[in-house]
Amino acid sequence: MSDEKAIQVRDLHKYYGDVRAVQGVSFDVQAGEIFSLLGPNGAGKTTTISVISCLLRPTQGDVFVLGHSVTREPMAVKALIGVVPQEVALYEDLSARENLTFWGKMYGLRGKLLKQRVDEVLEVIGLADRQKGRVSKFSGGMKRRLNIGIALLHRPQVLILDEPTVGIDPQSRRSILDSVKELNRRGTTVLYTTHYMEEAQELSDHIAIIDHGKLIAQGTHTELVRIVGELHRIDLTLNVEATSVIERWRAVAGVHRVSAEGGRVTVLADDSNLVLPHLFEAATQAGARITSVEIQEPNLETVFLHLTGRALRD
């Protein structure tokens, strides 16, 4: 990692009529790092990276990729970045090789260099032996790998991945995460969006948490967790709707936040050992029964809950 800034997002706003998808987002991505944009669905992650990828024009503000403005020099920016969209975007009636060859041409590759890069990428994504197969016959994991491979053809300095692991099996997910780390090890700057706290935690040098179009926190994992101090996160499941119990639990000494979804409740508290007996007692008084308890050390989920009052899964 160097001090050079690969991406600079400055006071970014993007509105769709009355809908404010992104409101005043600013952050820097250092060259050579993995930077994760973490937030729930609809938080504004995809809109933010769509502007960085020159897919959308910002309503206000600007983004600079290796010094080039996305509003004034979009072609220069596009030549420097590789974008992996959230949904698989491939031509299913073409083969893997035909897809890579076509997309390589779109990145300006020709002749021997194009063939060489296509061969390289086929090896990297593990599809060399299936290169002539129609993409429509591929499994979901194979399509995901090819989807990523396309963005690597021109060896971009900045790789942007928009939730690349959504809806795939654990094995393919592991493979993708390992590939991202390997690419970063070779010097590629990675901007990664996810709503999986574990992925952001495992991959990232820096993390920005985004919610309702606003950046609510950013820093390293350690820095972010420090925001909630020593708060413990307690996940409880009830045999009834949580509404009858929530107000009682909020009144318990040492409890900072309570959020609920159906019969599942998340409590942020100073010390789980001291608080738990009171939570059981309050539940009993409300006529509810606690059917499971899980206690977690402070993590990014705890941070998000602390900052927004909602669980990241919402």
Add this chain to the structure above:
Amino acid sequence: MKVLDIALKDLRRFLRNYFFLGLGIGVPVLVGAIFYFAFGGLASDGRFNLPQIDVVVVNLDEPVAAYGNFSAGEMLADFLKSEELGGLLAVTESNSAATARAAVDRQEADVAIIIPADLSAAMFDPQGRAVIEVYHDPTLTIGPGIVKSIVTQFVDALTGSRIAASIAYAQLAKRGVTVDGTTIQNIAMRYGEWSASLAEGQGAGTLLTVRSPAGSKEQGNRLLAMIGGIMASMIIFYAFYAGAASALTILQEKEDGTLPRLSTTPTPMSAILGGKLIAVFALIIVQVSVLMAFSSLVFKTTWGAPGPMLLAIVGLVVLAGSFGIFVMSWLRDTRQAGIVLGGVMTVVGMVGISSVFTGTVPGAGGGIAATLPLFTPHGWALRAWRLAMDGGGIGDVLLPLVVMLALTAVFFSIGVLRFRKRLGGH
């Protein structure tokens, strides 16, 4: 270069699309083939060769002694057995109507013609009425149709003769001249000959054209021209369909995410859209070329002089492509495409090519049937094609070509502007 890469990619995808190949090339060929086989295919000399129709004639007609044993039934039977109809009809005779009908039921004959006993008598009775029965296999249409046509025209000629004889008899009676049955019969026969020669002179009698189906080159050419017209209309109809279907890929790629992804590569939106538009036109060129070549080889279709036809093709390609781009630019998503492709394009297309089935050239007189198609782009394309195919020169196709190019400019401009606005990007 990227423009061509995008166009080639789209073209490759289309040529792998079985649905498009079936609808854009298979269906027009199938329609042409249906007409081709309906007329029995082509003889080795390139003319149409209708299959021989097996006819059983049952002549129950009784000659009228008062008129020199005149027998209309015998005349009809002789006519059907005549050498002139020999290539078309294979006639056998039977004495029993039931036997003849049974032969048709057993599919040993295609048609049975049962001439009633009172046919000749009805000829000379002012109130007379006789019915000739044409009994046929219901699964057959063309053969029985031809036989019915022959019989109907024969009866029409007899009726005309009867009227002529009646008038002559009345006029002579007024003048106090008495004529015998043989004279009346002669008058009727002379009228029949005169009527036939008149029809032949005007070339208007379809009976005359059926007389020698295997030997008449003119008849073969007319059928060839009909199949050619049908193939031209199919090519035009499906070229517009292909234009719309290929323009639809712009919306399809947007929904599939490949179009937005293209926008993240260093490829200008003008090149992306340009490439897709080239693919639209290239696809129509491929489709039209394949169908024309197929029609020439199999149906012996002649396309007229190369110059005018080339202009007609160019007009069709640019107009069909632009119309497709225009229509698709108004759709919100591909879900609406089914209604547009299956409904709007089909109705507009059918109106545009309807003149082929009414036997007119769009805009060349003939009332509403010829005028209505010109309210569609298909109609103008068909007008140019028909004029070129009918031997017209460059001057003849110039007007429809100018109209086609003007329509192209309007459709293309609106369609591209709308797509550019919708796709946005840098």
